[in-house]
Structures are given as C-alpha cells and as structure tokens.
Amino acid sequence: MYRYLLVLFSAIIIAGAIVFTAYVKPEGTFATASSPFSENQKNEISALVEQYILNNPQTIITAMQNMQRQEEERRRQAMTESVKSVLPSIYADKMNPVLGNPDAAFTIVKLYDYGCGYCKRMSKMLMDPILKNGNIRWIFVETPIFGSQSDFAARISMAAYQLGRFKEMHEALIETSDLSQENIQKIAEELGFDWAALKAIADSQEMKDKMVANASLAQQVGLNGVPMFIIDGEVIPGAFGQEVLDDMLQKANERAGQK
DSSP states (O other), X not given: OHHHHHHHHHHHHHHHHHHHHHHSOTTSOSOBTTBOOOHHHHHHXXXXXXXXXXXXXXXXXXXXXXXXXXXXXXXXXXXXXXXTTTHHHHHHOTTSOEXXXXXXXXEEEEEEOTTOHHHHHHHHHHHXXXXXXXXXXXXXXXXXXXXXXXXXXXXXXXXXXXXXXXXXXXXXXXXXXXXXXXXXXXXXXXXXOOHHXXXXXXXXXXXXXXXXXXXXXXXXXXXXXXXXXXXXXXXXXXXXXXXXXXXXXXXXXXXXXXX
C-alpha cells in the first residue's frame, strides 16, 4: 500500500508539473521564492491539478506504468550485475543438472521450484526448442521456496541427475501437482527407478548441503520469486514469452557461428 501511494503521489506531481507548465506566464514570471503563492493562487493551482487528473486519468495510469517499468528494469540490471560474481561457480558446479549441449558457448540458467505453476509452464515451453536447437547449455539450479515438499522434490530431481536420468524425472515432476513423498515414490517406481537407492542419494548430507548452498546463491542474486532465468549472463526475473525465446535461440545460433 505504501508503495502504491508513493507511486500515486509521484504521478500527481507529474500531473501538477504539466499543469504548472500550462499555467506559467509567457514571460516566465509566474512566482518565485521571494514572491510566494497567495492562498487564491494555491487554491486555483490545486483545482487545476485536480481537474487535470479527472480529465486525463490515462495520463496518470501511463505515468504509473512507466515508473513501474523503470523500477523493474533498474532492479533487473542490478540483479544482472550481482550474478556476474556467481556465474562461474554455477557453471562449474557438477551437481547442477544440465540439459542440451554441455559444451555450448551460450548458457541458460534456470532457478525454479517444482511447486511453481509458472515454472511448470515455462519448462514445457522451453524443453523442446532448447533441446532441438543444439547450441544451448541449460543449467538447472534447484531453488525450492514453497516448503518441504518442494525441497524433497528438488533433491530427488538432483539424485536422478546423478543416476543419469534427470530429464525423465524432471518432466514427471513438472507434470504432477502432487509433490507428496508417496506420489513422488510412485512416479519414480513407474519410471523404473530403484526407490531406495534414489531416496538414499536425495537424503544424503551432500544433497542437503547443496540445497543450503542453492538457498545462499538465491539470496546473493536477489531472488524474490521463481522462475528466474539468467540468459547468457542477463537476468530475466519471471516468466517470458515467445519473442524472448525466439531471440534467445537466434543468439545461441549466432554464438555457434550459425545463421
């Protein structure tokens, strides 16, 4: 609420500035510090601002939207700057699952939670295009933020990666809305996993320490929601559409020397 009021107040100031511009005398001698506004002038200006807002509501809405976009871009750029110091460790961490071309020069990092609806939709959207492209290394950083079930699903997913079968488990966990241990066990057994062996890896201290490290990493990069993508070093917080995907695929091809 405070943020909304701050933005609204700023928008009113903008509208006031527009009105002031129209109200200033041609010779530019409207009012100065040595000649303060009279009460009548203040009332007249207040009425003009109020009338302008009533007559031009879209101007206020547009101003607020522009301010929000500028703030989002400022935050995105700050996050992009902050990830520079941690990208080498993300790239080098052998526990992070990787799909696509592991030797590609173009890299996408995804931070996500199996309990996140947007994460599920983005995974379905990206899987085939990225794998078919052949010029992208896709790194998965498990960042469960929705509680113990998400944490367990993340550890099971990484355990499947250690067994060389990450894609199967990842897609199955993306598809399901039930992340209970009972359902994950059912999924794993249907996929042909040895549940006892898979769970032993997931419950290992090494895997639990990895989740702590991932949580610390998420804090370092300013994660406040999932999904979050780092595309060739540039942060995109949240989901994105087909236009961004097409641009990403094109850039990956260009990096590989293809048109």
